[in-house]
Amino acid sequence: NSAIVETWSSDGGATWSAMAKTALPNSSAGIDAVTLADGRHLLVYNHTVRGGPFPSSREVLNAAVSPDGRRWQAALVLAQEKGAEFSYPAVIQTRDGKVHITYTWKRLRIKHVVLDPAALVLRDMEGGAWPREGKTE
Structure with missing residues (x-):
């Protein structure tokens, strides 16, 4: 699939809408x-498509924020390097309000x-494109 898909429930998870593509790309990689x-949603994912120009596949790992789970804004680039892989993110928020993200870094460590x-x-x-500024490493 070339995009992250979504499904919605309005009855506490008893039933769900049909899955539909979002505007966010996906290179068949894990997301969290x-x-x-504060009620916003934070998504960690690879904002790329497989086989596209750099960055492609898993050469970049991004974080995006949404007020409603539908409209997403770019927050930051966690990692980016040509030929590298950044994958399998996991994200939680702790009681102190900080967000902790773990991910596979270059297939060498977490x-x-x-x-x-x-x-x-x-x-x-x-147009669904990630802004150029905002890279952290």
């Missing part, structure tokens, strides 16, 4: 998300990143 204490979600600078993704 958390609903933050990296742990701690974020303050209140400090994230959000940017619109014009």
Whole structure:
């Protein structure tokens, strides 16, 4: 699949809508998300498609934030390197409000990143494209 898919429930999970593609690309890689204490949603994923121009596949790992789970804004690039792989993210928010993200770093180790979600600078993704600025490493 070339996009993250979504399904919605309005009855506490008893029934679900049909799955539908979102505007967010996916390279057939794992994703993870958390609903933050302030009600927003934070998604960690590879904002790429398989076989596309750099960055492609899993050469970049991104975090995006949404107020409603439908409209997403770019938050930051966690990792990016040509020929590398950043994959299998996991994300939680702890009682102190910090967000902890772990992911496979270059298939060599697990990296742990701690974020303050209140400090994230959000940017619109014009036409679904990730903004150029905002890289952290």
